[in-house]
Amino acid sequence: MPADRTTLPPVRLRPDAELARAALAAPVLARAVRLARWAGPETRVGAGGELVDEQLGAAAEALGLAADEDGEAYASEAWRVAVDTGLVEVREEPGGADGRGGVDGPGVAEGTGTVTAGEALSLVTRGGPHDVLGLWLDGLETVFADAAAPVLDDVEALEAAAGPDGRIDFDALGWDPEAEARFLDEVLANLYLLTVSEGGPGEGPVPLPALAASVLVPDDMGEPTDDVLEQVSRAMMRLDDQFRVLEPMGLVEYRPVDEALMTEEAPDEPAPAELDEDDVARYGMVRLTPLGLYGVRSRLLEAGVDAPAVGDLAERGADELLGAVGGFPQAAARAETERWLAGREPVAAARELLAAAKGADAGSPLRRLHCQQALALVGAEAEPAVREVLDDPELGGLARVWLAERGAADVPPPPEAMIFWLAIDTIAAQLDADGDLEELQDLVEGLTGRHSGFFAEAWRVEHPATPEVLEAMGRLHRDKRAAKDARKAAFKARSRA
Numbered sequence: 001m002p003a004d005r006t007t008l009p010p011v012r013l014r015p016d017a018e019l020a021r022a023a024l025a026a027p028v029l030a031r032a033v034r035l036a037r038w039a040g041p042e043t044r045v046g047a048g049g050e051l052v053d054e055q056l057g058a059a060a061e062a063l064g065l066a067a068d069e070d071g072e073a074y075a076s077e078a079w080r081v082a083v084d085t086g087l088v089e090v091r092e093e094p095g096g097a098d099g100r101g102g103v104d105g106p107g108v109a110e111g112t113g114t115v116t117a118g119e120a121l122s123l124v125t126r127g128g129p130h131d132v133l134g135l136w137l138d139g140l141e142t143v144f145a146d147a148a149a150p151v152l153d154d155v156e157a158l159e160a161a162a163g164p165d166g167r168i169d170f171d172a173l174g175w176d177p178e179a180e181a182r183f184l185d186e187v188l189a190n191l192y193l194l195t196v197s198e199g200g201p202g203e204g205p206v207p208l209p210a211l212a213a214s215v216l217v218p219d220d221m222g223e224p225t226d227d228v229l230e231q232v233s234r235a236m237m238r239l240d241d242q243f244r245v246l247e248p249m250g251l252v253e254y255r256p257v258d259e260a261l262m263t264e265e266a267p268d269e270p271a272p273a274e275l276d277e278d279d280v281a282r283y284g285m286v287r288l289t290p291l292g293l294y295g296v297r298s299r300l301l302e303a304g305v306d307a308p309a310v311g312d313l314a315e316r317g318a319d320e321l322l323g324a325v326g327g328f329p330q331a332a333a334r335a336e337t338e339r340w341l342a343g344r345e346p347v348a349a350a351r352e353l354l355a356a357a358k359g360a361d362a363g364s365p366l367r368r369l370h371c372q373q374a375l376a377l378v379g380a381e382a383e384p385a386v387r388e389v390l391d392d393p394e395l396g397g398l399a400r401v402w403l404a405e406r407g408a409a410d411v412p413p414p415p416e417a418m419i420f421w422l423a424i425d426t427i428a429a430q431l432d433a434d435g436d437l438e439e440l441q442d443l444v445e446g447l448t449g450r451h452s453g454f455f456a457e458a459w460r461v462e463h464p465a466t467p468e469v470l471e472a473m474g475r476l477h478r479d480k481r482a483a484k485d486a487r488k489a490a491f492k493a494r495s496r497a
Contacts, residue, residue, distance in 0.1 A: 018127035023136035026250030031078035086120035198329030208284030258282035320355035350385035369429035397422030428465040449497035
């Protein structure tokens with residue numbers, strides 16, 4: 001399953017018990033369970049385990065859908081899910097109607113199997129949340145395959161593609177099942193990425209045109225060509241069909257494309273920039289449900305994509321925590337840290353965090369920044385551990401800042417070398433964090449403004465990031481003279497190194 005990043009931002013999943021309840025409430029799985037309980041030895045199925053046509057009416061009635069014009073189609077879909085998930089088991093009869101013991105030979109009558117309750121049916125009432133979610137994921141595979149299948153509504157094309165045995169030659173229809181499945185997977189992966197990314201729509205819906213364009217329009221393309229726009233339009237119509245299929249499985253909430261848009265020959269539509277929210281919604285809106293986030297993440301993991309979830313690091317060491325949250329959005333980093341702290345004694349957790357924050361490697365400034373943020377979540381109980389590192393050259397400045405922010409008494413003043421080292425370390429961390437440019441400029445100017453002659457001393461700081469930080473300060477400082485001083489200091493630092 002494709003994804004644009006090696007590691008995706010972490011997702012906040014709902015508790016398994018809540019997701020399992022949502023899975024059992026999904027219309028397709030709920031119908032599959034009802035049909036599994038309805039079925040019995042008299043249920044007649046075909047060679048592929050499908051309900052014979054004569055049984056579909058009774059199945060629809062069992063689902064309370066007899067009056068629905070699509071009731072038999074819903075029953076057929078639910079039955080496929082019941083078979084594929086093991087809610088029902090179909091055993092072949094020892095002999096077919098032709099007496100040859102096979103089920104594929106000419107003259108074989110429909111109704112070649114015996115139906116019994118499957119082992120998976122007991123999971124619905126006696127299984128744990130993980131068992132139920134596994135059942136739902138199995139059902140999702142079936143529904144996903146249905147969604148990726150071609151829409152067979154062109155009678156003439158179907159007749160032309162039908163072989164002597166009645167089987168459809170999908171190549172003749174120009175349909176590539178693997179390509180279709182890959183495209184739908186990529187669309188779902190992009191919808192997942194939009195949902196979990198900081199600054200994305202979060203739990204809000206995504207316009208269908210924007211989602212289709214995210215897959216089809218190259219990142220480096222300025223104004224999409226007419227050909228690309230036509231591809232997006234065709235993809236939207238296909239996705240409209242697919243999301244209608246996926247919604248009853250609980251994967252998405254979907255507002256379909258307004259059918260009037262498909263029937264108007266020359267609609268007088270406003271330009272895209274002039275569309276208001278109601279206009280945009282007419283082209284389809286889709287969002288992943290909490291269960292859908294779980295489902296798409298499972299597919300991503302199965303495809304080998306690193307798709308972390310908040311809480312994955314709760315049992316790991318502080319070194320792994322601080323190394324990972326540096327790449328997380330701010331809210332997710334805080335949530336992951338809170339989970340990590342929840343199972344630990346405050347002073348011991350603070351000591352572990354401080355030990356993991358040490359180092360002179362390229363990632364150490366960002367680790368110290370997140371260590372400081374984690375210690376803020378620990379609160380005053382961390383003070384004994386923080387005081388233990390006051391004399392540490394890498395952590396002493398951090399410790400003094402933390403204590404001062406809490407109004408602690410008896411905080412020794414920092415040596416001048418520690419002040420400059422902390423300034424370089426702080427800017428290095430913010431540069432690695434790739435934060436807001438204006439905030440970073442304010443930080444740079446605030447630090448240099450508090451220390452007269454900052455650049456005359458800063459180039460001597462024994463920090464591995466000193467040259468890079470001074471160069472960055474030369475680019476960021478809005479005062480031309482200070483920027484020039486920063487560049488000179490960077491040159492000295494490099495010469496010294």
